[in-house]
Amino acid sequence: MARAGEEALIARYFAPLAGPGAEGLRDDAASLTPRPGHDLVVTADAIVAGVHYFPEDPPGSIAVKALGVNLSDLAAKGADPRGFLLTLALPDDWSEAWLAAFAEGLGAASRSHGCPLLGGDTVRSGGPALIGVTAFGEVPAGAMLRRQAARAGDRLCVSGSIGDAALGLALRLAPDPGLEAAHRDALLDRYLHPNPRLRLIPALRRHARAAMDISDGLVGDLGKMLAGTGLTARIETAQVPLSAAARAAIARDHGRLSVALTGGDDYEILCAVPPDHLAGFLAEAEKAGVPATEIGTVEAGDGPPRFRDAEGRAMAFASASFSHF
Amino acid sequence: MARAGEEALIARYFAPLAGPGAEGLRDDAASLTPRPGHDLVVTADAIVAGVHYFPEDPPGSIAVKALGVNLSDLAAKGADPRGFLLTLALPDDWSEAWLAAFAEGLGAASRSHGCPLLGGDTVRSGGPALIGVTAFGEVPAGAMLRRQAARAGDRLCVSGSIGDAALGLALRLAPDPGLEAAHRDALLDRYLHPNPRLRLIPALRRHARAAMDISDGLVGDLGKMLAGTGLTARIETAQVPLSAAARAAIARDHGRLSVALTGGDDYEILCAVPPDHLAGFLAEAEKAGVPATEIGTVEAGDGPPRFRDAEGRAMAFASASFSHF
Numbered sequence: 001m002a003r004a005g006e007e008a009l010i011a012r013y014f015a016p017l018a019g020p021g022a023e024g025l026r027d028d029a030a031s032l033t034p035r036p037g038h039d040l041v042v043t044a045d046a047i048v049a050g051v052h053y054f055p056e057d058p059p060g061s062i063a064v065k066a067l068g069v070n071l072s073d074l075a076a077k078g079a080d081p082r083g084f085l086l087t088l089a090l091p092d093d094w095s096e097a098w099l100a101a102f103a104e105g106l107g108a109a110s111r112s113h114g115c116p117l118l119g120g121d122t123v124r125s126g127g128p129a130l131i132g133v134t135a136f137g138e139v140p141a142g143a144m145l146r147r148q149a150a151r152a153g154d155r156l157c158v159s160g161s162i163g164d165a166a167l168g169l170a171l172r173l174a175p176d177p178g179l180e181a182a183h184r185d186a187l188l189d190r191y192l193h194p195n196p197r198l199r200l201i202p203a204l205r206r207h208a209r210a211a212m213d214i215s216d217g218l219v220g221d222l223g224k225m226l227a228g229t230g231l232t233a234r235i236e237t238a239q240v241p242l243s244a245a246a247r248a249a250i251a252r253d254h255g256r257l258s259v260a261l262t263g264g265d266d267y268e269i270l271c272a273v274p275p276d277h278l279a280g281f282l283a284e285a286e287k288a289g290v291p292a293t294e295i296g297t298v299e300a301g302d303g304p305p306r307f308r309d310a311e312g313r314a315m316a317f318a319s320a321s322f323s324h325f
Numbered sequence: 326m327a328r329a330g331e332e333a334l335i336a337r338y339f340a341p342l343a344g345p346g347a348e349g350l351r352d353d354a355a356s357l358t359p360r361p362g363h364d365l366v367v368t369a370d371a372i373v374a375g376v377h378y379f380p381e382d383p384p385g386s387i388a389v390k391a392l393g394v395n396l397s398d399l400a401a402k403g404a405d406p407r408g409f410l411l412t413l414a415l416p417d418d419w420s421e422a423w424l425a426a427f428a429e430g431l432g433a434a435s436r437s438h439g440c441p442l443l444g445g446d447t448v449r450s451g452g453p454a455l456i457g458v459t460a461f462g463e464v465p466a467g468a469m470l471r472r473q474a475a476r477a478g479d480r481l482c483v484s485g486s487i488g489d490a491a492l493g494l495a496l497r498l499a500p501d502p503g504l505e506a507a508h509r510d511a512l513l514d515r516y517l518h519p520n521p522r523l524r525l526i527p528a529l530r531r532h533a534r535a536a537m538d539i540s541d542g543l544v545g546d547l548g549k550m551l552a553g554t555g556l557t558a559r560i561e562t563a564q565v566p567l568s569a570a571a572r573a574a575i576a577r578d579h580g581r582l583s584v585a586l587t588g589g590d591d592y593e594i595l596c597a598v599p600p601d602h603l604a605g606f607l608a609e610a611e612k613a614g615v616p617a618t619e620i621g622t623v624e625a626g627d628g629p630p631r632f633r634d635a636e637g638r639a640m641a642f643a644s645a646s647f648s649h650f
Contacts, residue, residue, distance in 0.1 A: 007549070027472045028398040028537060029368035031464070034358060040365060043354035044410040044459060045446045052448070073353040085369040087412065087457045121370045123377070127452010132412045134369055134459040139356070147352045212353060224332070 004096065006122050013103035019083050019116020030118040032083060038138045041079035045069050046132035049091070054172070055128065059098050060105025061192045062131065067109045069215065070135035071196035072267040076213040078145040078205045079137025081115035081198065087132035089125035113198060140205070148229050149210035150272035154298040156233055157281065159197045159269040159290050161243040162218050164190035166263020167256060171249070178252060183245035190243075194267035199288045204271060207281035211271035217262040219317050221270060222305045226298070233305035235296035237261070237315060261307070262317050272298055329421065331447050338428035344408050344441020355443040357408060363463045366404035370394050371457035374416070379497070380453065384423050385430025386517045387456065392434045394540065395460035396521035397592040401538040403470040403530045404462025406440035406523065412457035414450035438523060465530070473554050474535035475597035479623040481558055482606065484522045484594040484615050486568040487543050489515035491588020492581060496574070503577060508570035515568075519592035524613045529596060532606035536596035542587040544642050546595060547630045551623070558630035560621035562586070562640060586632070587642050597623055 004012060015025045022030045034040045047066050049055040071081055086106075090099075110116055115135065139145075150156075168191030171184055197213075204211055214221045218240065226232055242250070242260065250256045269292075273281045278294060285292035296305075307315040329337060340350045347355045359365045372391050374380040392409065399406055411431075415424075435441055440460070464470075475481075493516030496509055522538075529536055539546045543565065551557055567575070567585065575581045594617075598606045603619060610617035621630075632640040 023471060023473075027402075028540075029366050029402045029404070029462075029469070031364045031366050031469045033364045033466070039356045039358045041354050041356050042410060042443060042459070042461070044412050044444065044457075046412045046414060046448050046457065048414065048448050048451055050451050077352075077354045079354070085367060085459055087369050087371045089371060089373060089414075089455055118367060119369065121457075123371050123373050123455075125450075125452055125455065126373055126375050127450055130414055130448075130450065130455055132369075132371070132446070132457045134367070134410055136367070137354075141358070144354070144356045146348060148348075215353075 009099065009122060013099055014117060017103065017107045017110055017117040019118060022116065022118045025119060032118065032136055034138050037141050039141050039144060041074060041077050041137040041139055041144050042134065043070055043073040044132065044134040045073065046130055048130045049128035057192060059101035063102045063106035064109045064193050066131040066133050067106060068194035068196050069267060070133045071113055071115060071198060072194060072213040074135055074137035075197045075201055076145065076211045076269050077137065077139065078143060078201055079139045080201060081113055082136045082138050083116050083118040084136065085118055085134040086120035088120065088122045089130040090122065091125055091127065091129050113196065143205060145204060145208055145211040147210060147212040147225055150225065150231060150298045151209065152231060152298055152300040154209055154272035154274055155278045155294050156235065156296045156298060157271050157273055157292045157294050158214065158218065158241065159200055159285065159292050161241045161246060162266055162268060163246050163260020163263060164243050165265035166259050167246055167249050169263065169265065170259055176252065179249055183248040186243065186245040187249065191265060194265065196267060197269050197290050200269055200285055200290045203281055203284035203288055204269065206284065207273050207277040208271040209274055211269055214266040214268045214270050216264045218266065218270065219262045219307065225270065226305060230300065230302065231298050232301040232303050233296050233298050235305055235307045237307050238310040239293060239295045241293040258317055262319060334424065334447060338424055339442060342428065342432045342435055342442040344443055347441065347443040350444060357443065357461055359463050362466050364466050364469060366399060366402045366462040366464055366469050367459065368395055368398040369457065369459040370398065371455055373455045374453035382517060384426035388427045388430035389434045389518050391456040391458050392431060393519035393521050394592060395458040396438055396440060396523060397519060397538040399460055399462035400522045400526055401470065401536045401594050402462065402464065403468060403526055404464045405526060406438055407461045407463050408441050408443040409461065410443055410459040411445035413445065413447045414455040415447065416450055416452065416454050438521065468530060470529060470533055470536040472535060472537040472550055475550065475556060475623045476534065477556060477623055477625040479534055479597035479599055480603045480619050481560065481621045481623060482596050482598055482617045482619050483539065483543065483566065484525055484610065484617050486566045486571060487591055487593060488571050488585020488588060489568050490590035491584050492571055492574050494588065494590065495584055501577065504574055508573040511568065511570040512574060516590060519590065521592060522594050522615050525594055525610055525615045528606055528609035528613060529594065531609065532598050532602040533596040534599055536594055539591040539593045539595050541589045543591065543595065544587045544632065550595065551630060555625065555627065556623050557626040557628050558621050558623050560630055560632045562632050563635040564618065564620045566618040583642055587644060
């Protein structure tokens with residue numbers, strides 16, 4: 001079957017996803033204006049077939065991930081999503097069936113997060129597929145949460161549970177038939193479908209001093225939060241929240257704890273909260289349906305954050321941070 | 326030599342290009358706010374090695390093109406550049422020398438256009454290099470120039486000269502030793518270094534009713550400007566501005582006129598100007614140092630725009646529009 005050209009393809013699959021200001025995707029640009037008293041927050045992340053996802057993953061899941069990893073950055077900055085641009089670089093063997101399923105998944109994610117498509121570009125990749133998203137969010141003026149704004153004494157908190165996606169990836173690469181199917185499926189699903197923590201935004205705005213999303217592993221990303229600031233941290237590893245599925249996987253192989261702590265693709269929020277805001281933050285997060293957990297404390301000092309196990313022993317990690325690059 | 330990881334690479338090559346709001350590229354997002362009474366204009370275009378440029382092109386030229394094609398879209402929308410995000414997907418054999426030269430070219434272009442780097446992402450491409458840019462511009466509220474807003478009777482104008490880049494590309498693919506070296510070099514340079522027509526912005530804002538940049542060829546892009554609007558156009562091909570170099574190339578092979586009119590990569594502005602604004606537009610463009618030329622008229626009617634040659638005969642084109650896709 002002959003495949004559509006770029007214009008036809010946009011009209012057929014992507015124009016239905018277009019939001020206000022997008023000119024129905026018939027223009028080369030879109031207009032976007034924050035509400036009075038607000039700043040725009042802009043972020044861009046790309047995912048590549050064979051690097052950030054498996055080429056054989058369902059196209060709808062790939063779309064969910066491409067948008068999700070960007071909205072996760074907005075959530076961490078305290079920014080409500082306003083829209084996104086899509087740069088779609090397709091391999092030579094793209095099919096309309098793949099594209100239709102991709103657009104359907106993208107549309108569903110876009111609607112459920114209230115984040116319409118504003119424009120973009122479609123090109124040949126000459127290699128694997130690449131899906132680049134630029135996401136736009138909105139914060140009250142001057143209130144974008146920064147990564148490197150923690151102070152000594154702040155409590156470190158994370159949303160949800162840590163390590164599920166990294167364990168899911170590990171199980172895809174090396175299946176473990178002894179792990180209960182429900183646990184395996186839960187971990188595989190977390191790898192496939194990141195869930196940007198947008199509902200945590202009000203609690204973050206009210207209570208957090210610094211925040212980032214955890215995309216390259218808790219250990220490495222915490223290091224990035226504090227690098228060069230004259231601060232370090234002490235983490236009680238036993239307090240790091242693990243899902244029932246992750247606990248089951250780790251019980252079968254204790255080495256998987258390191259995978260959970262250093263692996264990528266959590267898309268949870270890591271934040272530093274002043275001590276007098278801790279109770280308020282945890283309560284508000286709970287109420288918003290996004291459990292948050294205190295895992296340690298920011299301290300003055302240099303050197304990487306120290307992780308202690310349940311017996312109080314220092315933990316070392318062969319590779320602190322996951323890198324797709 | 327060991328190559329730097331993503332964080333080191335950003336700090337070394339790209340942090341020096343960062344603008345206000347970019348948090349020194351140490352965060353996952355940047356904040357950006359239009360001045361009061363202004364809208365942001367957002368656009369994204371990617372270029373791919375082997376598709377949009379030659380992998381062996383100078384890295385600095387590739388950077389100039391990646392930024393230039395996006396700023397060209399902003400210029401056509403009447404938007405002053407405010408900043409950009411860079412998605413850099415590198416092939417497995419990237420080198421620090423390549424990256425250093427790329428960043429140097431990007432920095433020079435960024436400074437000369439007053440358009441700082443605000444953030445982005447660096448990934449492995451698993452294939453050829455891909456350089457994606459999202460550019461942000463600013464227009465007075467509600468004043469973004471749209472592509473499809475022409476009316477019958479409007480005069481069609483283009484900036485600069487048409488077809489140079491397409492002829493430059495043709496000469497790279499099939500050298501013509503008979504063409505004078507100065508002409509050849511001028512055409513090759515237009516292909517390598519698009520020049521976004523930012524100085525035309527005030528004249529466009531004041532006088533144009535519709536505008537777009539010419540990236541896929543004059544014939545095809547004019548078709549896109551009018552498709553589905555109930556409008557068509559009559560173009561006097563003899564009035565289409567050609568550079569001395571393009572005229573010399575066409576004199577040696579008249580078939581090259583079609584290449585000039587339908588080939589891509591002009592990055593000139595095509596706009597529709599109400600008749601009573603024509604003289605003002607042309608005069609203001611001239612004053613801004615960007616010559617503009619009237620080439621035809623918008624008319625009521627369906628069907629593709631009609632091009633007439635110097636003898637008044639209708640011209641037909643085998644392929645109206647250049648497509649990289």
